[in-house]
Amino acid sequence: MNIVIVSILLPYPLNSGGAQAQYNIIDELRKKHNITFIFPENGQNKMSAMKQLQELWPEVSFRPYRYATQLMDLRFFFSKAVRALKLKFIPNNERFQIERILKPYGYALNSRFSAFIRRTITSVQADVVQVEFYPFLPLVRCLPDSVKKIFIHHEIRYIRNERMLAGYSLTDAECRLRDDVKKNELDDLNRFDRVVTLTQTDKDILKDQGICVPIDVSPAAVNSELKSYKGWNGKITFLGGYGHAPNSEGVDWLIKSVLPLVNDKEQIQFEIIGKGWPQEYSISNEKYTVGMRGFVECLSDAVCGSIMVVPILSGSGMRMKILEAAALGVPFITTSVGVEGLKFSHLESCLIADTPEEFATALTSLMNSEELRQKLTENAAKVFEENYSVKSLSEIRNKVYYKEDVL
Numbered sequence: 042m043n044i045v046i047v048s049i050l051l052p053y054p055l056n057s058g059g060a061q062a063q064y065n066i067i068d069e070l071r072k073k074h075n076i077t078f079i080f081p082e083n084g085q086n087k088m089s090a091m092k093q094l095q096e097l098w099p100e101v102s103f104r105p106y107r108y109a110t111q112l113m114d115l116r117f118f119f120s121k122a123v124r125a126l127k128l129k130f131i132p133n134n135e136r137f138q139i140e141r142i143l144k145p146y147g148y149a150l151n152s153r154f155s156a157f158i159r160r161t162i163t164s165v166q167a168d169v170v171q172v173e174f175y176p177f178l179p180l181v182r183c184l185p186d187s188v189k190k191i192f193i194h195h196e197i198r199y200i201r202n203e204r205m206l207a208g209y210s211l212t213d214a215e216c217r218l219r220d221d222v223k224k225n226e227l228d229d230l231n232r233f234d235r236v237v238t239l240t241q242t243d244k245d246i247l248k249d250q251g252i253c254v255p256i257d258v259s260p261a262a263v264n265s266e267l268k269s270y271k272g273w274n275g276k277i278t279f280l281g282g283y284g285h286a287p288n289s290e291g292v293d294w295l296i297k298s299v300l301p302l303v304n305d306k307e308q309i310q311f312e313i314i315g316k317g318w319p320q321e322y323s324i325s326n327e328k329y330t331v332g333m334r335g336f337v338e339c340l341s342d343a344v345c346g347s348i349m350v351v352p353i354l355s356g357s358g359m360r361m362k363i364l365e366a367a368a369l370g371v372p373f374i375t376t377s378v379g380v381e382g383l384k385f386s387h388l389e390s391c392l393i394a395d396t397p398e399e400f401a402t403a404l405t406s407l408m409n410s411e412e413l414r415q416k417l418t419e420n421a422a423k424v425f426e427e428n429y430s431v432k433s434l435s436e437i438r439n440k441v442y443y444k445e446d447v448l
Contacts, residue, residue, distance in 0.1 A: 042442055043165055044070075047079045047158060047180060048173040049148060051086035053094040056316050056336045057282050058361035062195060062239070062261035063173065068098070069435030074442070077102040077165045079158060081111060081148060085284075104161050106154060117149040135209065142205050142286070143218050145176040155183035162188055169442060172233075179225070181232040191441065192233045195261075196358035197243055199223035204355030204378070205286065227252065237441060239359035240382025246357070257441050261359050262434040265341065265368040267426070270418035273411070274346035276310045277404070278371075280362040282336075283317035291352035291376075292322070294397070299352065300329045302401035305408055314343050344371050348407055348414070352400065353379035363391075364429055367421035372414045374403045384428050390421040 052063035070076065080086050082105045091103050112118050127137050162170060162185060171191045172180055175198040184190050202219060211219065227250055230236050236256045238244045244256045279295070281288035292313060300309055309329035313322060316336040324331040337343040349366040353376055363383060366373040367390070374392040375385075387393040392407060394400040407414060 042074045042169065043077070043167045044074050044169045044171060044442070045077045045079065045158075045162055045165060045167040046171045046173065047177060049081065049176050050174060051078075051080045051090055051094065053090050053097075054336070057285070058261075058359075059174065059195060059285075061263055061361045062359070065262040065264050065431050066259075066435050066438050067101070068264075069431065070439060071098055071100050073439060075102075075165070076100070077104060077161060077167070079104045079106065079161060081106045081154075082108045083111075102165070104157075106149075106157055110153065110157075111149040114149045114151045114153065117151070136212075136215075139206065139209055139211065139215055142202055143215070143222055148176045150177070150179055152183075155180070159183070159185060175226070178229045181229050189235075190233045191235045191237060192230060193237045193259075194230070194243065194247075194358075195239060196356055197226075197238075197246060199226050200243075200246065200357040201287065201355050205290065207355075230254070235441065235444065237438070240357075242382035243357055255444070257437075257444075259438045259441060260429060260434050261361060261364075262429060262431040263361055263364045263368060264431055265365055267368055267422065268341065268345060268370040269422070270370040270372070270415050271346055273348060273372075273408075273414055275307075276312055276347040278312050278314055278344050278347040278349050279352075280314050280340070280344065280349065280365060282315040283319065287353050287356040288315070291354055291379075294354060295350060295352040295400070296322075296324065296329075296331060298397040299400045299404070302397055303328075303408075304401070304405045312347070314340075340365060341369055345369055347371060348404070349373040350400075350404070351375035351379040357381065359383065364425060367418075367425040367429075370418045370422065372407055372417045373421070374400065374407060376400070384424050385421060389417075390424050391417055 050059050052060045055061055055064055078101055082088060091105060095103060131137050167188050169189045169191060170184055171193060173193040174195055181190055199222060230252050231254055233254055236254055237259045238256060239260050241258050244258050247256055279292055283289050303309060311329055312332045312334055314334045314337055318333045322331055322333055334343060349371045351360060351362055351373055359382060360379050363375060363380060374394060376395050377393055380393060385391045392403040394403040
């Protein structure tokens with residue numbers, strides 16, 4: 042089958058959950074299908090990374106939409122310039138913070154890009170076009186009727202928006218924008234032939250909201266080698282990049298509201314693993330220190346022996362960092378939002394806490410109990426093996442292409 046994938050994210054290097062979510066499924070699908078991958082070149086999706094990925098995936102045809110071409114769109118150029126100025130001069134302005142939640146920046150969705158996609162579809166005689174990630178959802182309006190269209194919904198955006206906006210007081214105009222964003226998201230989903238969510242929870246939400254096209258659940262996978270629990274080395278770790286808003290929101294909450302409440306005589310050693318974190322997160326006081334490791338090539342070496350925290354307060358979809366912890370024998374504490382849609386349960390395979398007091402108590406308990414750490418990791422590994430192996434999850438995704446309405 043000839044499949045064209047259009048994505049905002051080149052899945053290499055594997056420095057984010059989104060990259061992992063794409064890479065591990067495509068790595069299996071490329072053995073069964075002819076895949077053409079379209080992506081926008083930018084600071085995140087670099088041509089050097091594409092060349093490295095091409096060596097790993099010689100069967101896949103990559104079609105980058107060049108940055109120079111994107112800049113020919115004056116609206117795109119103006120949007121980038123305005124955002125850069127606001128980030129420099131009013132980064133903490135409440136109105137700008139709300140705008141950043143509701144308006145994805147940095148993607149040139151115009152007639153030139155649409156034509157580029159259609160030409161590619163024609164040239165490779167595509168049977169299926171698969172669009173990935175919310176910012177590219179509106180592309181469905183310009184795809185040809187002759188090809189089957191599938192959308193991979195990594196995260197329901199309006200759910201994330203509602204959760205992130207809960208602490209803000211919105212103007213009437215902002216309320217209308219929030220409502221319009223939700224309506225457009227649902228309307229565009231109904232234009233596809235099939236929608237794929239990563240969790241059953243997201244599928245149920247979309248069905249309740251009136252999505253009438255078929256919806257499949259196809260979880261993402263991680264390719265970490267299974268490891269057993271080896272004890273605790275005294276570190277607390279968080280995994281994720283600064284650029285994903287729920288990550289920075291969660292880490293801010295953990296540092297400001299949770300760590301001061303942890304009842305431990307020793308100074309807490311907290312390490313952030315992921316790209317893009319600004320220097321202001323490097324903190325040291327009597328209660329805790331915060332270090333920044335940046336992107337690491339070998340995740341196992343960085344997190345094994347630690348306790349992982351997943352203080353996610355907003356967003357939807359599937360938290361790849363939880364699967365990484367389960368596979369690598371690392372005990373973890375998460376919020377209900379963080380573990381939403383996954384088959385890990387409180388006191389059996391993880392600890393779940395939603396208030397600062399509960400999260401601090403859970404962290405204290407895990408720090409002080411070797412027996413609890415070992416029990417949670419052993420049970421989490423069983424959940425991972427039974428439900429989230431790469432081979433089984435890629436086969437679930439593969440079956441989507443052979444549904445009657447797709448063939």
